[in-house]
Amino acid sequence: MTVQNVESYIAGQWIGCDSSAREIHSAVTGELIGRAGNTALDIGAMLDFARSKGGPALRGMTFHDRARMLKALAAHLGQHKQALYDISFATGATQKDHLIDIDGGIGTLMVYASKGRREMPDDTIYLDGEVERLSRHGTFLGQHICTSLTGAAVHINAFNFPVWGMLEKLAPTLLAGVPAIIKPATATCYVAERCVRIMLASGLLPEGAIQLISGGLGDLLDHLGGQDAVSFTGSAATAKTLRGASCFQGNATRFIAEQDSLNASILGPDAVAGTPEFDLFIKEATREMTTKAGQKCTAIRRIMTPASQVVAVIDALSRRLGSVVIGDPAAEESQMGALVSQAQRQDVLEKAALIGQEADRVFGNPDGFVVHGADRDKGAFVPPMLFHCASPDTANLLHSVEAFGPVSTVMPYRDLEHAVQTANRGGGSLVASVITNDLDVARTVALGAGPFHGRLYFNNRTSMKESTGHGSPLPHMVHGGPGRAGGGEEMGGIRGVMHYMQRTAIQGSPDILTAIGRKWVPGANEITSHDHPFTRTFDALEIGETLHTAEREITLDDIENFAHFTGDTFYAHMDDAAAKRNPFFPGRVAHGYLLLSFAAGLFVQPDEGPVLANTGLDNLRFLKPIQAGDSIRVRLTVMQKSPRNQDYGEVRWKVTLLNRDGDLAAEYELLTMNAYHRDEP
Ligand code: NDP
Secondary structure, three states: OOOEEEOEEEOOEEEOOOOOOEEEEOOOOOOEEEEEOOOOOOHHHHHHHHHHHHHHHHHOOOHHHHHHHHHHHHHHHHHOHHHHHHHHHHHOOOHHHHHHHHHHHHHHHHHHHHHHHHHOOOOOOEEEEEEEEOOOOOOOEEEEEEEEOOOOEEEEOOOOOOOHHHHHHHHHHHHHOOOEEEEOOHHHHHHHHHHHHHHHHOOOOOOOOEEEOOOOOOOHHHHOOOOOEEEEEOOHHHHHHHHOOHHHHHOOOEEEEEOOOOOEEEEOOOOOOOOHHHHHHHHHHHHHHHHHHHOOOOOOOEEEEEHHHHHHHHHHHHHHHHOOOEEOOOOOOOOEOOOOOHHHHHHHHHHHHHHOOOOEEEEOOOOOOOOEOOOOOOOOOOOOEEEEOOOOOOOOHHHOOOOOOOEEEEEEEOOHHHHHHHHHOOOOEEEEEEEOOOHHHHHHHHHHHHHHEEEEEEEOOOOOOOOOOOOOOOOOOEEEOOHHHOOOEEEOOHHHHHHHEEEEEEEEOHHHHHHHHOOOOOOOOOEEOOOOHHHOOOOOOOOOEEEEOOOEEOOHHHHHHHHHHHOOOOHHHHOHHHHHHOOOOOOOOOOHHHHHHHHHHHHOOOOOOOEEEEEEEEEEEEOOOOOOOOEEEEEEEEEEEEEOOOOEEEEEEEEEEEOOOOOEEEEEEEEEEEEOOOOOO
């Protein structure tokens, strides 16, 4: 077998390892399969390449450009994933595990591509939250904006998910417009290296957008400054060492850490044997113990059950674990492969022995188990090991030692408060699951365990068919946890992008805010065009372009007709005396929806034209009631434009309804899809 020289990609060059390189062995056969590491990497050139090439190129693209790039990258990786599957078996992972790592990573890119297009503007500045009114007359306002950091993002990844772990960090980073330097864990860096080669070969990424360090990081951290960020996944011990680096102490380099976690799963008091929830609990716990041979940061380490259910849970889990086929991960029948290395195997056995000081092993014997199609001693195989601890209150190791393998401990709880207390003894975890069909149980656990967990996963008979699994972090949802879990946060949709951007409070006049954010702010200049804005194409419309309509009087007949036509005969529109008794109305008033309909009648230009559809309205407020005899007129202003595709884009209009005295009667934001200009064929 050839021994791979796993290379690094630095400043546009692939560089092999040197004599300092570390050996990489197959998790399955124990054979030497690769070497990685080079102490002579030019860190300065690497950072310069990221900061002066990758960063400016990415920042020159809008969020939509970057999102399109991520989508194309995901599609490209999808076409080449077989190559990644093929080499990943040597990490000990089965084909099912590859789906989580490789397909899961590609899926994460896809979600960010979609969110980038839908939830971010086609711009390079992201507006965070609403405009804040800072002055009485509205001439001085506030708005938070986010702009891309101008440094590099250093991603230090764990061994267990060489593809997903890389892509879940890369997607938000690239969407933020920041170049990445990726440092995979050495044990599985050959998979990350192949994935980086595929991404670079796609030609989709600007030069300098990604670089790779296979092997040690050298003194890279000493060169980082306040515009750089480090995102780390791995052990608490390494995180502790890294936190001492001078860049964090002296330069306030951002640090996101995701580290060990003693995740809990709680069987609800209602979910006794015989209920669908009980079976679901057993299924989830077995899956979490055996997927990736338990090498998942989110795996269930502590299984909490009502005291009365301990025996039933141990029996059911043991039966299921007993049917798990352990063996050559490349073989179709294998349900659980090997740990990543002999070192990891040794570590897991040592940690399991520590847990054994406080708990009895009730399933799985590391000295007596069957491995199919591979050599049990040469490969890093261990069996699933289930422990039982009858007194979790007096235990300490159970709540502090993470055996990063297929190891979990069943423990009883007296009541729900006790279950929450026990879960929280993990000192801060990535996730806890609660399997219950009792809504009060869910609320109690959310309140009690929320502060100690980054994610709470509830599952029951309603959601079990579609639920995504205790252990699956999703790009839409936050991944990370407090305390022992590292205190970091990743993903969570656009929240994850913000880790690589600077939030700045902007204060100024409405015109200044409009110019910076490219979103019209009330009080800013209006642009009057000769043509009705509905006759103007998406590309021609300007931010601030405004139409002032004629006035329309509202009559009692209008209110009567609307009431009977729609069936909305609510007393405030029909009965003057009853309306007067209501603190909000001076007497009979027009329906809010009547006002909206009349407003449309005032501002719409009816001819076939560039406005394709009204897709909704946001932030509707009725501010002052309108009575018969009063009138309304409308101000319609182009607030924001968001391209959707080559044919059309979304226009957000500010619509303001004024009464005869010029007071605000209602306001909202109208959304339409507007076509681009097309030359006649
Ligand atoms: P480590 O903490 O040993 O390594 C994580 C990453 O940090 C690797 O890329 C590693 O590189 C790098 N690293 C290690 N030391 C340094 C250093 N001094 N300076 C810079 N980088 C460094 O974790 P592992 O990946 O080996 O996993 C071991 C443990 O981490 C597991 O047993 C588990 O407890 C925890 N873990 C937690 C996860 C989570 O998401 N919470 C996920 C995976 C693991 P190299 O490999 O080259 O040493």
